[in-house]
Amino acid sequence: MQFKFRLGTKAYFGADCLKNNKEEIAAAGARCMIVTGRSSGKASGALDDVVSVLDELSIDYYIFDRVENNPSLDNVKEGGRAAREFSADFIIGIGGGSPLDASKAIAVLAVNDMNPVELFKNSFPVEPLPILAIPTTAGTGSEVTPYSILTRPDVETKMSFGNDQTFPKIAFLDAKYTTSMNRDITVNTAVDALSHAVEGYLTKRSTPLSDTMALEAISVFGSCIRNLVDNDFYMDMREKLLYASMLAGMVISQTGTSIVHGMGYPLTYFKDVPHGKANGLLMTEYLRFNYDNQTEKINNILNALKIRDMDEFEKIMDKLIVNDLILSEDEYVKFSRQSEKHKSVNYNIKPVTYDDILNIYKKSLSK
């Protein structure tokens, strides 16, 4: 047994956990930059709650609500500059994966005089600003991971950085902030969380403790799966999904992700497929590809989901995630070439070749 286990984030989970733990915000500093997207902060109600707590505590704040979907290096550079100009002591990130991931880059850039592309070196001379994270989706898990995924036009893909310094210090997980998600975002992000747990469980870098948490996440997701299929989104289910996505985030903080994520990035970069949806499109064939090599673990996944076999899994995923992509042969080749070079290929226990990747894409996307 050889493993490392680390969780840099203290998580508060439950209704009103933000208001009930104000002392954590009071302790974070006197000047706060709020980092969020154009709509999720407001629509979720989280931004209003944060502002009201900051006002009550007489903490000065500046709202940077210009985080793009799949934020670019330029976008986080702008945020870093804003945080520096405002002399922020700490960051509160509110949103789905994009604003939370952007918060981490901004927290680094606010206090380190570096070009954003240097973020990927993962070495920050000055300790990044502390981040408090409030998820408004139940999928990314970014509130409890060190990872920040940014879009790099220079290499035409998404790329991640993150180290022990970029864990949010505190996460406030309140399912009421996830109720403003529509059907597609709810399902896509939930499938993203499942994908984190499944990939973390099957990767070469899985550990005994992360496996325990992954199976719990998968099992909690499983208890919501029929409701997801039926578009039956009630509060208790939203809370379970938020719990599962937090667990899955804790898993990938140990293990990283695997080829589903690596292969999903080109679909997002070139075809604008939402991240969770991209993962969902690929997951069935990823599991089929690995089944002979990882039979016991994949059966454990199916058992935890209370799903009979891979055929039933496929049927359910096809109901959750509908494929409307048509790729040209050139695109299949281009995306496979790019995925083949992605580091996640090294973490799949069964060796993965270019042909394997092409096959997984084609089987996934040609139906």
Place this chain on the structure above:
Amino acid sequence: MQFKFRLGTKAYFGADCLKNNKEEIAAAGARCMIVTGRSSGKASGALDDVVSVLDELSIDYYIFDRVENNPSLDNVKEGGRAAREFSADFIIGIGGGSPLDASKAIAVLAVNDMNPVELFKNSFPVEPLPILAIPTTAGTGSEVTPYSILTRPDVETKMSFGNDQTFPKIAFLDAKYTTSMNRDITVNTAVDALSHAVEGYLTKRSTPLSDTMALEAISVFGSCIRNLVDNDFYMDMREKLLYASMLAGMVISQTGTSIVHGMGYPLTYFKDVPHGKANGLLMTEYLRFNYDNQTEKINNILNALKIRDMDEFEKIMDKLIVNDLILSEDEYVKFSRQSEKHKSVNYNIKPVTYDDILNIYKKSLSK
């Protein structure tokens, strides 16, 4: 669902994890005080390994090897003074629960000018020195908890302190350091770990995530239980026990312990019963007392242990932990009066009265 989850410790687990992660020690500072007991550091081989790594890294060190069993306030005061005089940047704690718990008190006292009794106020103006912890028993879990249990002659018991600042920053868990434990220490400390997982699972403060980890710890302990009964201590089992005790430590970092610990302290304070043994003596009747109230969860515990029922549990515990105590009626009364006032009584889901405590003591110790 309402809970908090925090783990302030990064854990490295596995053979040679200390030598393989030297950069963590290099990053901790230039002056190290090693805190250990009179024998465990040396006998385990951990002290030699630490010294050799510190030498290699040219880190100055001072060895404070005067931690007592069940350390007193005077003992940690002495350690705090030594750390201050040496101008230590960080502490490496090596040992079972006593040296690791003492490390936390010493880390606080080294930089805070306070009387040791003020430790229990849990408020430290100056951030305690960073602690790196190396367990040489598989039981305490102290390497991943914020808790420090100290002996207080003024109130005739053991008492704990700890907050988010007193988590060891890093734990190095290498089962080879636990092989020098004799049969009794191996079994007593293993039962302590089981007790952490069981109490954490059943307490009012249990959380969904700590429950997941508790059941995993109990199940791993269960896979070792026949070997423990047969005194069949091989390396793989020692590694599993170290893993289970780490998990159980992570559990009580969320939940605290319960009345087994509260009732065990008088047995240790007044009758010199080793801590794990005290817990083991009381656990069966604690479970029987709670069975009607916590039937499902206690059945889950038995299932995870692969034990049929409470009668079989009792038989196994009686083989592991042999009762050689004879208490007078006065002692029963005195210990029950003291336990009744222990905070852990409030955390048992089923209400606990003085008579309940007296009954648990008598049933546990009169056979």
